[in-house]
Amino acid sequence: MRAISTVLDTALFLLLVGVAVGTLALVTSAPPPASADAADGVADTLTTSAATVHYTLAPGARQASSRVVDFPITEGVAFQRTAHGTLASHLSTAALGSLAVNGKRVTRTRADYQRAVANATRNLTRGRTHLAQIRARWEPYPGAPIRGTYTVGPTPPPDETVHAETVVVASGLPSARGPARRAAAGNRTNATFERVGAVVARRIVRGLFPPDRTRSALLGDYPVEGLVTYRYERLGRLLGASVTHPAVADNATKANDRLATALGERLAADMHSRFRSPRDAADAVAVGEVRITVRTWSP
Template sequence: MTSTVLDVALCLLLVSAAAATLVTVPDGESERTADARTGGRANAVATTLTTSTTTVNYSLEPGAARADDRLVSFPTTSGPEFERSSHGTYAGLLADAAVGGLSVDGEPLTHADDGFRDAIRTRTESDVAHDGVQLLVRWEPYRGAHLRGCVTAGPSPPSDATVHAATVTVPSGLAATRDDARVAATESGFAGVASVVAANVVEGLFPADDLRFALRGDYPVSHLARYRYLRAGERYGVAVVDDDGTVVPAEANERLTAAVADAVERDLERSFETPSEAAASVRVAEVQVVVRTWSV
């Protein structure tokens, strides 16, 4: 099982309660939950994640090495041009890794962020998530979403452990959507909510201005940007290239948005009784970081 699939599997085990500071975990794990105010160590770790910074070095190599060459051929898959460095809080970098490594129907969109995800996971496990500490980091734009991103760090607790949990929410980097979704629910039902969610998700994951420059930029960024679009087009069954094979981000995004909206609408109709309930679950702009601690 790959680390990406393992992340998704573990994150799916977590069922969060409505209150941000209270987490409910599966009964089968024989765990008790605790409010963050009383889970002293969990709360302390959460504070560390949001206030302490770190730097990670990583490579974009997996994005080229694991690419489907039917879509884009990468002439080289390693070298200094693939090397990158990122700095930020632990929570912020973990959130970036969760969003960047998103899966569609359980399948990674690309592997370009694999190196980054592994680097921040390793650094976090070395510095924070060890000796009775596990982190579950999840970006899920709405409950039951077919697209989501998850990162886990640290060991799993023993089945007989008493586990304390604290939850913090950090920005995903995507636009806030819930208020617009609530208005759309009243005016246009599930379809309206889906359209709002899809527009902000596509705009956030495929920023047209940035990707226009990336597509014209140096290798490997140009190839990775093109591959990202072609993979998305393949996953959603839409053409993202013009007749001459050119990707025009604004036009590609328009097609992707319509296809994503259709998929989101199907999710919402399956998961919610009413459009208002669906809109209330929208969390496009948020990544949830759950800290679980236990005695060792």
């Protein structure tokens, strides 16, 4: 396993920035040669090859089922975006685009982005003598009830010899392991799962909804303000938190506080069932990371 440091936009930043889906402008290296360690070659391609992907946010508006937001227009230039980065950073962002709570996806806003990333990934990792599956996975700790995964490529046949390689890239969310460990380092009175869960939740929410940038988005133009409000509404609904009123009032700070409180309670209860101690839970925290696993086999 290798760790790769990348500069990655936050989840919200991808929603806000960019302009253009269909074409892919690629900066590429040659596909890795066929060998027993083809997985390592594919992993190198993911971290060194870059792609510019054009996509639309329209699926998020078309598939929204909102109690507070209307999307009268669901196509056009206002929905178009462009993103540039390494394939690894795109896959990391695509994983967060599949963010789900207990298996229920938050929104479909990044569906077209994920399609474009899959096309770019296949183009640059296709080999004549091997097949590949690439899976990007974000979870704040193993087995957490909130997570995001994205997979490109088929599942290897059960009777094939499979080679695997894993790289770790930045998720774009704030790192939480250090603060979680500090929260778990107190005496028996204050070193609780609740403290660790609260620390982790605050960093997740802050990464998903950076307060200043989110407030600007809520005050911004259609469709961004509607898509951000709907994202608040949907995540709040899945966590059992009422955040639509502060979101509609452009109060990102209050909306974030409510989400963090609800998520912290959910994480604390889950941690209590999975780990022997708050310290063990804190040691497993990986909010700032996405793991990308490459598996290759002969066709």
